[in-house]
Amino acid sequence: MISKKEVEHIAKLARLGLDEKELEKMEKELSLILDYIEKLNEVDVSKVKITSQSLRNENTMREDVENSQSKKLNSKLLDSAPSKKENYIKTKPIF
Amino acid sequence: MDLKALTIEKIHQSLLKKEFSAQELVQLYLDKIEKENSKLNCYLTVCPELALSQAKLIDEMILTKRELPILAGVPASIKDNILVENVKCTAGSKILENYFAPYDATVTERLKKNEAIILGKTNLDEFAMGSSTENSAFGPSRNPYDLNRVPGGSSGGSATAVAADLAVFSLGSDTGGSIRQPASFCGLVGLKPTYGAVSRYGLIAFASSLDQIGPLTKTIEDCRIVFEAISGWDEKDSTSVKFNQENEKLEIENLRIGVPREYFVKGIDVEVENLIKKAIKKYEEMGAKIEEISLPHTEYSLACYYILAPSEASANLARYDGIKYGYSRLTNLENQKSNLLEVYLESRGEGFGPEVRRRIMLGTFALSSGYYDAYYLKAQKVKALIKEDFEKAFEKVDFIFTPTCPTPAFAIGEKSQDPLKMYLSDIFTAPVNLAGLPAISIPAGKVKNLPVGLQIIGPAFQEGKIIEIAKKYATN
Numbered sequence: 001m002i003s004k005k006e007v008e009h010i011a012k013l014a015r016l017g018l019d020e021k022e023l024e025k026m027e028k029e030l031s032l033i034l035d036y037i038e039k040l041n042e043v044d045v046s047k048v049k050i051t052s053q054s055l056r057n058e059n060t061m062r063e064d065v066e067n068s069q070s071k072k073l074n075s076k077l078l079d080s081a082p083s084k085k086e087n088y089i090k091t092k093p094i095f
Numbered sequence: 096m097d098l099k100a101l102t103i104e105k106i107h108q109s110l111l112k113k114e115f116s117a118q119e120l121v122q123l124y125l126d127k128i129e130k131e132n133s134k135l136n137c138y139l140t141v142c143p144e145l146a147l148s149q150a151k152l153i154d155e156m157i158l159t160k161r162e163l164p165i166l167a168g169v170p171a172s173i174k175d176n177i178l179v180e181n182v183k184c185t186a187g188s189k190i191l192e193n194y195f196a197p198y199d200a201t202v203t204e205r206l207k208k209n210e211a212i213i214l215g216k217t218n219l220d221e222f223a224m225g226s227s228t229e230n231s232a233f234g235p236s237r238n239p240y241d242l243n244r245v246p247g248g249s250s251g252g253s254a255t256a257v258a259a260d261l262a263v264f265s266l267g268s269d270t271g272g273s274i275r276q277p278a279s280f281c282g283l284v285g286l287k288p289t290y291g292a293v294s295r296y297g298l299i300a301f302a303s304s305l306d307q308i309g310p311l312t313k314t315i316e317d318c319r320i321v322f323e324a325i326s327g328w329d330e331k332d333s334t335s336v337k338f339n340q341e342n343e344k345l346e347i348e349n350l351r352i353g354v355p356r357e358y359f360v361k362g363i364d365v366e367v368e369n370l371i372k373k374a375i376k377k378y379e380e381m382g383a384k385i386e387e388i389s390l391p392h393t394e395y396s397l398a399c400y401y402i403l404a405p406s407e408a409s410a411n412l413a414r415y416d417g418i419k420y421g422y423s424r425l426t427n428l429e430n431q432k433s434n435l436l437e438v439y440l441e442s443r444g445e446g447f448g449p450e451v452r453r454r455i456m457l458g459t460f461a462l463s464s465g466y467y468d469a470y471y472l473k474a475q476k477v478k479a480l481i482k483e484d485f486e487k488a489f490e491k492v493d494f495i496f497t498p499t500c501p502t503p504a505f506a507i508g509e510k511s512q513d514p515l516k517m518y519l520s521d522i523f524t525a526p527v528n529l530a531g532l533p534a535i536s537i538p539a540g541k542v543k544n545l546p547v548g549l550q551i552i553g554p555a556f557q558e559g560k561i562i563e564i565a566k567k568y569a570t571n
Contacts, residue, residue, distance in 0.1 A: 018444060045473060
């Protein structure tokens, strides 16, 4: 179970603008899904060590050098932004 | 020309013998797409210029007798969450409706290097989240065997395109079954490679620890050829792995095949169960030793998956912020007195569809302070147990055989209003992603004219063996 207040809090954390109707729907649906997930509590995990990698556990490193691959790619990436000024992506102020 | 009978090898031979040109072949497929796509809705973008210009180069290669790679001139489609430079890439989402890929995914680059032809981009559940393509912002694809049924998902557009002969093969992606389940529903071969076997660079991320790209093909040999072309280590994906891919020769008499009892329980369609048991029997008749095994944590894998995948998704999808690229309310808010938070809330609230919003919420919840230990950490531990189940099983058997899916293709609309019911469609495929293992779905037969897939799971990086054992079914 999850309360409406919790749903509102999660939506804010997730940066999702949801209207009243959707918050209510989400409350119902998430509660059902979480009820199903309760199943996990039947499993005894007291002896399990955590793994985040499925198959191996080593770090992949690379040289700390600039990848100056292409200016063209940079400008393509910039062009994808909805608003820009010179070589900067433009956005709204935080406050 | 009988497109259904065209395999990669046949196309290769025909091009060399000049029975048709690459341009003629591509035009044939483009015409068929033009005629049938409005009905099937499997392509979101078709790229005639790209395809024909690639074909022209191949015809020149043939004319000047340059050596042709086996995939040269073979018309393919690519799931629309895999980048093809300068081609639109939507991931089935309104939030990327007008996004053009700035570079090639590694798999795209490898297909291009092998001179395969890219016909276009195929439909999918939004951000690959779904089992039917009904979550696509651009409408569902349809199953060629029955237009009122789903082709499966999330790589449903890819499956429809190949099954309806609108492409010779397709690339899909599989996070919890998204290649194997549509292959099962559309009578195709679908391979989910070992985690790390294929580079994920240029694949739009859903759940990064589970995602893998793989082929959907008509034949097992086609699957082998495409897998060989796209797999292998890539410096751009730090989780990709160097491994040996040898074509293994197998003696079926020495094989031990495990059949997990947890996969034949209540809920599975009786006719599907019988068909799969018949398929397994066939291997026994060929001389393999069949053993009942147990994967005791099977019943927890879906709950585990539906914590881990949404958690990773909620982090991965944080990048769609209405600022860098994609659907944005920024310009609408430009002259208003508003702040950054409003841009986030409005762009994301309007850009994402219902299932994606639901999973972002679920993942954010599982990762949030106070719930992290009870949900995310717990699921990670259960995942370790699921992986251990498989490791123990592979000490006793060489392969594990299961149904790919508990049912044949279901009707459009049948499960779309009930998220939990839809999730259950991944029950036999999701555990394999959690364990990082390779698995193939091959056509085992039909139930009421609808295809049913047999899933073959193997130990890590044993794709070569899986393909060989799968071939035995097709040829016997």
